[in-house]
Amino acid sequence: MPLDLELQDVHVLITGASGGIGLETAKLFLKQGAKVTAHYNSNSTTLRSLESQFPSTQLFSVQAELTSESSIESIFASARAYFGLEVQILVVNHGIWPSQDKMIWEMELEQWNRTIDVNLTASFLISKHFLRSLAKDEVKDEVKMNANIVFVGSTAGRFGEKGHSDYAASKSALMYGLVLTLKNEIVKIASQGRVNCVAPGWVRTPLAEEALRDPDVVYRALATTPLKKVATTYDTAMQIVLLSSTKVSGHVSGQIVNVAGGMEGRLLNKPEDI
Template identity: 45%
Template sequence: MGLSGRHVVITGGSGGVGVAVAKAFLERGCHVTIQFNTNPGPAEPLAAQYPSHCTLLQAQVTDEKQVAGLFTAAIERHGPVEVLVVSHGIWPAEDVGVKDMSLDRWRNTIAVNLDGTFLFVREFLRQLETAVKSNSPAIEAPAIVLVGSTAGKFGEAWHADYSASKTAMMYGLISSLKNEIVKVHPRARINTVSPGWIRTPMAERALQDPSLLFQALASTPLKKVSEPHDVAQAILFLADANTSGNITGVSLDLNGGMEGRMLNRLEDFQN
């Protein structure tokens, strides 16, 4: 794979998926900048293991100045950013219908998941334009990979805020940007990898509920919950021009063949 030496910025790099993605890029010889919100946590061992290739930087994803500052610091350390992976996001755990949802919850989910994506993508494009104009060093095939969700494709009752934020990323944003990004660099691409449930520490407790697991996998032929490694490998594929150089504007499903979202749980059918 042709990723060795590339500079990759990964948002949400202290989460289960972010750490797996960062590790995968580092193992392929990339320089990786990991964004974290307040605590680098699980990403710290990677920085210790790859001291010359891995940098941890704090930034609030909704703060324009902090996002711009992160790119400035990252570029000073590793040079222009060639790959951006947006893997941060929040999923409010409480089930709340639109009828009862507060405006504060709606705005916060949209701000973190969508505004935060916009700010990182915008800053990536700005620094890419600067690098292209200076041509030092030359950037051959830049790429953006966003992490979407089955919620963005099928919806998710009681979590319309999360679903709306992912749908906007997976379709409206990348469908528009695929036509804009080539104006900055003729070989630049943007895609989304869209998993269903991912077996992370945050989700593990929920996945112990047989009823919820049935609901999640009932329309999934492979009956498989994605592992962080699965997501990382799909992102590597989409980031590397050698494997996906003619793929752009695509939302790649990573959900075991899921055909739709169950509206009921197992006990609803048993009663």
């Protein structure tokens, strides 16, 4: 029998739920009996597999552009109307990673602004409206008992990532500035509210598969990783679900859980560079 994390009928909103980590996270929450609002930006095709496995009373899919504050407001309004319950757990999983390597002196301001807007500003907006929805007078204390946010960061936010300063900066801001501040603010609304972060390294998602076909990419990714393997989406998603559970993580807040096989840093130089 699977471990009961006491998430039955708890309302969870997952941003970027149609991607690899988001989809796996949604599936694990649904298996725990949670009510899941699954956000997607443009393509909901992958969510159909969940719709065929779980009843409509458990799963609600919603499209939104998360850099738009009015779109975010509509997510919470429609999710509340669908389930008749405020969102209690927020998983901030969405994000973009521009694939072309660009040193900072080569990077256009347009790329920098877009990455910061999607990865950081949109995370601020969704967190703001999540907490605002819980702060309403009519929200009962028992609804707030499970209140928490789990952000999805990255090893890029811890170690940096050459050629991707925009992405690394956005993830650092989430992992350190936002998490460590919001853990102190959420308790003003929900006395037992928590905020944490999961920080994966390389993960075998559909978007990463092409890069991981290159042996040099795999070597450089694993050169400082004791476990010598690339994570699965399950590895990351399970940590998200465990952190969100008040039953098993009720006294854990302000933490960054690195899901990266023990990675110690980046391999910066090839032999010919030395």
